[in-house]
Amino acid sequence: MRYRHAILIVLLVIIADQFSKFYIKTNFYYGEEINVLGSWFRLHFIENEGMAFGMRLSDAATGKLILTLFRLVAVVFGFFLLRRLVDKKYHTGMLICGSLILAGALGNLIDSIFYGMIFTESSFHIAKLVPFGEGYGKLFHGRVVDMLYFPLIDTTLPDWVPFWGGKPFAFFEPVFNIADAAISCGVITLLLFQKKFMQKPGDIDSNAVATK
Numbered sequence: 001m002r003y004r005h006a007i008l009i010v011l012l013v014i015i016a017d018q019f020s021k022f023y024i025k026t027n028f029y030y031g032e033e034i035n036v037l038g039s040w041f042r043l044h045f046i047e048n049e050g051m052a053f054g055m056r057l058s059d060a061a062t063g064k065l066i067l068t069l070f071r072l073v074a075v076v077f078g079f080f081l082l083r084r085l086v087d088k089k090y091h092t093g094m095l096i097c098g099s100l101i102l103a104g105a106l107g108n109l110i111d112s113i114f115y116g117m118i119f120t121e122s123s124f125h126i127a128k129l130v131p132f133g134e135g136y137g138k139l140f141h142g143r144v145v146d147m148l149y150f151p152l153i154d155t156t157l158p159d160w161v162p163f164w165g166g167k168p169f170a171f172f173e174p175v176f177n178i179a180d181a182a183i184s185c186g187v188i189t190l191l192l193f194q195k196k197f198m199q200k201p202g203d204i205d206s207n208a209v210a211t212k
Helices: 003-027 061-087 092-118 178-192 201-210
Strands: 033-037 041-048 144-149 153-156 168-171
Touching (some): 003 041, 003 061, 003 092, 003 144, 003 178, 061 092, 144 178
Antiparallel strands (some): 041 144
């Protein structure tokens, strides 16, 4: 697999991620929800200040800036590392997973850096795209747009369940975006097949010779 193929994967994920975010941001009221496939797949517009799946590092502006700068450093390092993995001819699966993780990180980084500068607030009105610098926030202080919601199980636990009996229960509850999904798919696949993916062509040839 060549480096340009890895970059193509990154670009395709970024395009899909940013298109979905632009559409939701400019067509949905904050908190608006519609059913896509029954009640188990919904589009639910929220924004978060922090990490994947709506988690937060801090509500403070300083915490937001630190998180965005950390993401920026991680993405720059990610491109360097991906190039090294391609040059060393690592398994195609490893390179695809790395491309997905890098694309997801870059997708959310774009929100964090630029969205505060180019969009109006979504609190009471549907957001509008505005000239650069006239948005709701400062550079590096944008909010990440989330919209994918899969409450596969949405019920109330029976009273006999210890501690949580009678309380509502939902799975999968976090709202996320395509960038989050790309990161999760890349990481999970890498963990499941790490032994195979960590092999380089030289390692595979050596194993083949050893078994003869």
